[in-house]
Amino acid sequence: MINQILLGLSNGAMYSLVAIGLVMMYKVSGVMNFAYGNMGMFVTYLVWWLTSVIGINLYISIVLGIIFAALMGISVERFGLRPIRHLSHGSMLIVTFGVLMILEGLAVQIWGTEYKAFPELITGTPLVFKGDFGIIVLRRQDLLVFVTLTTISILLLLFTKYTKFGIAVRAVSENEEVAGYMGINVGTVLSFSWAFGVSMAALVGFISAPKVFVSPLMLLFYQIQGFTAAVLGGFETFTGAVFGGLILGVLEKLVESYISEGFKASFSLAIIIVVLILFPKGLFGKTLRRRV
Amino acid sequence: MLSGDIYLKSLNVFYGPVHAVKGIDLSIEEGKVTTILGANGAGKSSTLKAIVGGVNYTGSIVVGTVPIDGMPVHKRVENGIVLCPEGRGIFYTMTVKENLLAGAYTRKHAKLELAFEIFPVLKERINQIAGTLSGGEQQMLAIARAIMAEPKYLLLDEPSLGLAPVVIEKIAEVIREINKRGITIILVEQNTTLALSLAHKAYILENGRVAAEGKPDELMKSDVIRQKYLGGVRA
Numbered sequence: 001m002i003n004q005i006l007l008g009l010s011n012g013a014m015y016s017l018v019a020i021g022l023v024m025m026y027k028v029s030g031v032m033n034f035a036y037g038n039m040g041m042f043v044t045y046l047v048w049w050l051t052s053v054i055g056i057n058l059y060i061s062i063v064l065g066i067i068f069a070a071l072m073g074i075s076v077e078r079f080g081l082r083p084i085r086h087l088s089h090g091s092m093l094i095v096t097f098g099v100l101m102i103l104e105g106l107a108v109q110i111w112g113t114e115y116k117a118f119p120e121l122i123t124g125t126p127l128v129f130k131g132d133f134g135i136i137v138l139r140r141q142d143l144l145v146f147v148t149l150t151t152i153s154i155l156l157l158l159f160t161k162y163t164k165f166g167i168a169v170r171a172v173s174e175n176e177e178v179a180g181y182m183g184i185n186v187g188t189v190l191s192f193s194w195a196f197g198v199s200m201a202a203l204v205g206f207i208s209a210p211k212v213f214v215s216p217l218m219l220l221f222y223q224i225q226g227f228t229a230a231v232l233g234g235f236e237t238f239t240g241a242v243f244g245g246l247i248l249g250v251l252e253k254l255v256e257s258y259i260s261e262g263f264k265a266s267f268s269l270a271i272i273i274v275v276l277i278l279f280p281k282g283l284f285g286k287t288l289r290r291r292v
Numbered sequence: 293m294l295s296g297d298i299y300l301k302s303l304n305v306f307y308g309p310v311h312a313v314k315g316i317d318l319s320i321e322e323g324k325v326t327t328i329l330g331a332n333g334a335g336k337s338s339t340l341k342a343i344v345g346g347v348n349y350t351g352s353i354v355v356g357t358v359p360i361d362g363m364p365v366h367k368r369v370e371n372g373i374v375l376c377p378e379g380r381g382i383f384y385t386m387t388v389k390e391n392l393l394a395g396a397y398t399r400k401h402a403k404l405e406l407a408f409e410i411f412p413v414l415k416e417r418i419n420q421i422a423g424t425l426s427g428g429e430q431q432m433l434a435i436a437r438a439i440m441a442e443p444k445y446l447l448l449d450e451p452s453l454g455l456a457p458v459v460i461e462k463i464a465e466v467i468r469e470i471n472k473r474g475i476t477i478i479l480v481e482q483n484t485t486l487a488l489s490l491a492h493k494a495y496i497l498e499n500g501r502v503a504a505e506g507k508p509d510e511l512m513k514s515d516v517i518r519q520k521y522l523g524g525v526r527a
Contacts, residue, residue: 164393164397167386167390167393167394167397168394168397170383170385170386170390171383171386171394171397174383174384174385174386175381175383177346177377177381178377178381178382178383179383179394180346180365180366181344181346181365181369181374181375181376181377181381182369182394182395182397182398182437182441183365183366183369183370183374183397183398183441184366184394184397185364185366
């Protein structure tokens with residue numbers, strides 16, 4: 001049981017990472033980015049190419065990949081979305097669909113559909129703990145995911161709570177027009193949110209790639225689960241995204257182990273429907289009463 | 293930092309096919325309170341938004357001798373032109389302190405003491421979530437937040453909206469106090485009594501055009517203006 005929960009938490013932490021990026025872009029720019037997974041996929045391909053074909057050190061390639069991801073996020077927002085911001089969210093949504101298809105097509109054209117093996121980011125024997133509770137096996141890979149999620153969550157919390165730019169990000173996400181009147185450069189905040197969001201997608205790509213291999217559809221599943229995690233958490237707060245992902249991961253794993261693997265996807269989606277009916281703002285959404 | 297009087301020269305504001313402000317000329321004297329009055333849809337808020345750069349306009353806005361037309365909003369704020377928008381627009385999910393810090397975004401150091409000096413009540417509520425403040429407190433927070441940007445020109449859009457008479461009195465005191473500190477004030481109001489009691493000069497807009505202008509007491513001497521635009525306010 002404990003092992004199952006740990007495995008679930010490990011999967012869930014990945015969903016959380018996906019959800020954090022989605023929530024950041026959604027909160028600030030108001031757009032649900034459908035190209036999210038494919039943007040991460042494309043960057044993962046690029047890093048695979050840099051390291052396996054060109055022969056650059058894996059970690060340097062990853063840093064280059066993150067920089068490329070940030071630039072890609074900034075460009076899509078700046079040139080694809082900002083010119084039509086005044087139209088509607090629907091039209092921006094369509095643009096993200098377009099980006100999704102373009103990137104998928106490009107990846108197939110450039111790298112083909114064959115699965116590529118991505119080097120492990122961390123290697124070593126699993127950690128094994130024995131005690132009254134039985135045996136717990138912790139893979140290094142899981143440890144990497146936990147550490148990444150914890151680090152990013154803490155940094156994000158400190159950033160949005162205690163830095164000037166972090167407060168500006170929250171201000172823009174709450175009221176873009178008024179934030180502009182405060183002298184906040186809304187464009188810079190939009191660029192930041194997309195740079196951050198796509199970097200998260202890339203990060204998820206790098207971490208998952210050794211397991212799922214690099215392919216044009218590699219992040220589709222994570223995108224869906226991350227979206228579900230974000231909905232579960234209320235789509236408004238990073239805390240919600242983090243815990244939404246973890247809860248989803250554990251539930252999914254328990255269903256898989258104790259009921260049936262076939263039920264995994266449908267059961268967790270069913271739970272989400274129930275949660276949304278009972279808590280329309282997600283488990284962590286704040287219902288704030290505003291005085292007039 | 294800009295300084296001097298503000299001149300609006302044949303200012304036009306369009307929202308799609310709607311011509312909200314139709315070529316008005318205004319001059320706003322430095323260090324004084326200028327009020328812009330008029331009915332709903334007369335173009336008052338659009339004029340303020342144009343001054344701060346929040347809407348597209350044609351015509352020209354000159355501060356002192358410097359035309360600021362190409363300047364984006366955040367640059368205007370840096371240069372001391374700050375709008376406190378209608379409906380307060382405070383950040384509801386953020387604390388009082390975070391709202392004030394957001395207001396001070398363009399400044400190196402946030403002078404929180406300045407806000408607390410003018411609004412002592414906010415100091416007691418510094419860590420409270422802004423959405424849980426009362427209406428009057430929210431309006432004070434909105435003005436305090438604008439003050440945090442250290443304006444030279446403060447543009448207030450309907451600060452008395454939806455507030456009880458006692459609170460409006462308090463807001464009026466605050467506006468006088470801010471003006472005494474040398475900040476030029478442009479006040480848009482539907483509450484003509486309040487606005488005329490504060491202003492050195494008033495403009496009355498009607499359908500996007502200037503219908504009348506002058507010192508408040510001069511405007512009130514005219515029966516026609518009083519009846520037609522000022523809701524029968526007595527001098």
